[in-house]
Amino acid sequence: xxxxxxxxxxxxxxxxxxxxxxxxxxxxxxxxxxxxxxxxxxxxxxxxxxxxxxxxxxxxxxxxxxxxxxxxxxxxxxxxxxxxxxxxxxxxxxxxxxxxxxxxxxxxxxxxxxxxxxxxxxxxxxxxxxxxxxxxxxxxxxxxxxxxxxxxxxxxxxxxxxxxxxxxxxxxxxxxxxxxxxxxxxxxxxxxxxxxxxxxxxxxxx
Amino acid sequence: xxxxxxxxxxxxxxxxxxxxxxxxxxxxxxxxxxxxxxxxxxxxxxxxxxxxxxxxxxxxxxxxxxxxxxxxxxxxxxxxxxxxxxxxxxxxxxxxxxxxxxxxxxxxxxxxxxxxxxxxxxxxxxxxxxxxxxxxxxxxxxxxxxxxxxxxxxxxxxxxxxxxxxxxxxxxxxxxxxxxxxxxxxxxxxxxxxxxxxxxxxxxxx
DNA sequence: CTTCATATGTGAAAATATTCACATAATTTT
DNA sequence: AAAATTATGTGAATATTTTCACATATGAAG
Ligand SMILES: NC(=O)c1ccc[n+]([C@@H]2O[C@H](COP(=O)([O-])OP(=O)(O)OC[C@H]3O[C@@H](n4cnc5c(N)ncnc54)[C@H](O)[C@@H]3O)[C@@H](O)[C@H]2O)c1
Ligand SMILES: NC(=O)c1ccc[n+]([C@@H]2O[C@H](COP(=O)([O-])OP(=O)(O)OC[C@H]3O[C@@H](n4cnc5c(N)ncnc54)[C@H](O)[C@@H]3O)[C@@H](O)[C@H]2O)c1
Numbered sequence: 001x002x003x004x005x006x007x008x009x010x011x012x013x014x015x016x017x018x019x020x021x022x023x024x025x026x027x028x029x030x031x032x033x034x035x036x037x038x039x040x041x042x043x044x045x046x047x048x049x050x051x052x053x054x055x056x057x058x059x060x061x062x063x064x065x066x067x068x069x070x071x072x073x074x075x076x077x078x079x080x081x082x083x084x085x086x087x088x089x090x091x092x093x094x095x096x097x098x099x100x101x102x103x104x105x106x107x108x109x110x111x112x113x114x115x116x117x118x119x120x121x122x123x124x125x126x127x128x129x130x131x132x133x134x135x136x137x138x139x140x141x142x143x144x145x146x147x148x149x150x151x152x153x154x155x156x157x158x159x160x161x162x163x164x165x166x167x168x169x170x171x172x173x174x175x176x177x178x179x180x181x182x183x184x185x186x187x188x189x190x191x192x193x194x195x196x197x198x199x200x201x202x203x204x205x206x
Numbered sequence: 207x208x209x210x211x212x213x214x215x216x217x218x219x220x221x222x223x224x225x226x227x228x229x230x231x232x233x234x235x236x237x238x239x240x241x242x243x244x245x246x247x248x249x250x251x252x253x254x255x256x257x258x259x260x261x262x263x264x265x266x267x268x269x270x271x272x273x274x275x276x277x278x279x280x281x282x283x284x285x286x287x288x289x290x291x292x293x294x295x296x297x298x299x300x301x302x303x304x305x306x307x308x309x310x311x312x313x314x315x316x317x318x319x320x321x322x323x324x325x326x327x328x329x330x331x332x333x334x335x336x337x338x339x340x341x342x343x344x345x346x347x348x349x350x351x352x353x354x355x356x357x358x359x360x361x362x363x364x365x366x367x368x369x370x371x372x373x374x375x376x377x378x379x380x381x382x383x384x385x386x387x388x389x390x391x392x393x394x395x396x397x398x399x400x401x402x403x404x405x406x407x408x409x410x411x412x
Numbered sequence: 413c414t415t416c417a418t419a420t421g422t423g424a425a426a427a428t429a430t431t432c433a434c435a436t437a438a439t440t441t442t
Numbered sequence: 443a444a445a446a447t448t449a450t451g452t453g454a455a456t457a458t459t460t461t462c463a464c465a466t467a468t469g470a471a472g
Contacts, residue, residue: 004429005403012402016381030449038383042449043431050451058450059438076405083401094300095397100381104398145404169408171400175222175306177244185407187400191301192310194377194393195289196218197211198351199282201391202375210459236419248419249461256421264420265468 007048011071013038014045018068030061077105082143086112086158087150088128091173095147096124109141114154131158135165145169152176159186213254217277219244220251224274236267283311288349292318292364293356294334297379301355302330315347320360337364341371351375358382365392 017037021029031042031049049055055070056062072078083106085092092111101108113119114131121128129137137143146162148155148170155174162170169185172178175192223243227235237248237255255261261276262268278284289312291298298317307314319325320337327334335343343349352368354361354376361380368376375391378384381398 002428006429008403008406009399011406012396012399013383015402016398032449039385041431043433043452044429046449046451047430054451056450057438058436059440059448061449074406075402076409077402081401081405081408090300090303094296097296098397100397104401106401144408145401169404171404177219179245185404187404189395189397189400190218191304191306191395192222193215193218194395195287195310195312195351196221196281196283197214198375198377198391198393199287200214200217200280202282202287202350208458212459238419247461249422249463250459252419252421253460260421262420263468264466265418265470267419 001051003051007051008075010038010040010044010048011075014048015068015071015075015077018064018071022064022068026064028061029064031056034062072105081106081145082109082141083107083145083147084110084112084134084138084141084143085147085149086131086134086162087148087154088113088118088123089149089151092147092149093123095149096126106145109143110137131161134161138165138167143167145171148172148174150174207257209257213257214281216244216246216250216254217281220254221274221277221281221283224270224277228270228274232270234267235270237262240268278311287312287351288315288347289313289351289353290316290318290340290344290347290349291353291355292337292340292368293354293360294319294324294329295355295357298353298355299329301353302332312351315349316343337367340367344371344373349373351377354378354380356380 014034017034031045035042035045046056049067052074053070055067083101085095085108088096088111096108096111108126110129111123111126112129112131112134118128119130144167146167146169148158148162150158152174155172155176156178159170159172159178159180163180163184168183170178170180170187172186172188175190178186178188180186220240223240237251241248241251252262255273258280259276261273275284289307291301291314294302294317298319302314302317314332316335317329317332318335318337318340324334325336350373352373352375354364354368356364358380361378361382362384365376365378365384365386369386369390374389376384376386376393378392378394381396384392384394386392
């Protein structure tokens with residue numbers, strides 16, 4: 001069955017709530033209380049979960065830890081995902097400095113650039129590899145996701161290289177539409193789209 | 207009439223294509239050629255635009271420059287939007303170093319933090335202000351959009367301050383759901399959601 | 413001038429996504 | 443032990459979004 005993309009995105013949000021609730025010692029919650037935390041409808045939560053199975057108990061709700069683990073399984077997070085960052089400039093370095101990856105269950109196992117000034121140097125404890133070594137390192141390290149923080153002009157070219165190396169998921173920060181083969185998932189984090197949409201919703205300037 | 211949020215987001219993408227096409231000297235395009243650039247349907251492009259008016263010519267298509275300007279008007283970009291960055295840590299600094307804001311038609315007019323180590327110091331040519339001065343500076347500078355790059359624990363508190371200062375749009379990088387008054391638009395750029403969704407779409411690990 | 417090709421704008425239809433509402437079951441109260 | 447309360451899971455209903463399909467207009471070719 002085809003799962004709506006929005007459902008998958010909400011599962012990530014549910015996971016985060018469950019993670020914090022479990023840390024706070026909560027052991028049970030209802031679809032209503034989860035929905036309230038995220039300003040959603042309870043039916044939405046139940047429907048989303050129902051695509052994947054029956055995780056709750058009538059009259060009781062869901063076991064926090066159990067549901068968290070079920071969602072981790074659905075999202076493929078149990079074993080930890082391996083990530084590469086390509087393009088070690090401003091943004092690439094900010095991401096590298098980000099302590100949150102491990103908490104998220106992701107591990108940055110390799111970093112790449114094409115600049116002779118950067119290849120071989122250490123950034124946040126990791127040696128920057130030559131982008132041309134990418135296909136070999138992907139195979140060796142079993143990398144799951146490539147994060148692209150390269151200039152816009154290079155993004156398509158790098159996306160092609162990445163796709164041809166067998167990577168099935170790309171997180172792209174460059175403001176460009178990437179053409180990739182079917183079967184490769186691309187998420188775009190696009191500052192321009194966000195700012196311009198906000199500009200619209202903030203209303204016309206008086 | 208209520209405009210779908212997805213339509214607004216696509217308008218930003220159309221704008222970017224039109225911007226590049228105009229730079230390349232193109233003066234006319236069809237809904238089909240615009241759609242092809244973004245892997246969309248031509249009817250989608252036309253429907254999106256039709257919410258706001260009639261910008262094309264039958265048998266001819268759209269004038270690139272004219273359509274670009276119309277979309278700028280729709281999105282409220284003509285005059286330039288003023289932006290503040292709150293939280294001058296790793297991510298805030300990466301954003302500050304980002305040259306793209308001006309090209310996008312956005313101007314970072316003030317930056318804020320609450321750390322005595324940062325207040326008063328210069329970052330990328332801008333003096334970091336005390337967050338407690340935010341309401342006054344918003345009014346003085348007529349800031350439109352607040353970008354939040356504060357730690358997750360502070361995000362809700364800062365969002366409240368920002369909303370109470372009359373800001374109508376927030377771009378939030380903290381992995382937290384922000385409760386804000388009606389009429390305030392929030393966009394979340396959420397690395398965790400993107401990575402976890404990609405993890406799902408990349409398939410279960412074998 | 414007429415015909416042909418092109419491409420918009422938009423109601424209608426189809427596809428998707430959300431919400432309702434209720435049968436069902438577990439738990440708590442009396 | 444019965445009644446009342448709570449809350450799931452899910453078909454059906456509703457709402458939203460996308461796509462179709464065509465009347466209509468424009469420009470080019472003959
Ligand atoms: N800096 C930001 O805050 C920010 C915000 C939003 C979006 N972005 C986008 O993110 C991307 C990167 O931005 P940045 O400011 O970090 O740029 P940057 O110029 O600082 O860094 C880009 C890095 O990519 C490397 N690179 C170039 N071509 C490459 C290739 N073919 N293979 C491997 N590496 C290559 C460069 O050597 C450089 O180190 C851009 O597309 C930008 O528009 C940046
Ligand atoms: N660094 C990244 O690459 C990255 C990636 C994705 C998401 N994020 C998220 O972005 C946020 C910021 O990340 P970071 O790595 O830049 O953190 P950071 O700790 O480097 O910076 C946070 C800054 O916010 C300031 N701050 C704290 N409370 C404040 C308040 N009440 N008012 C004003 N300023 C305040 C701190 O003094 C600090 O300078 C976090 O929520 C993080 O999860 C960061």
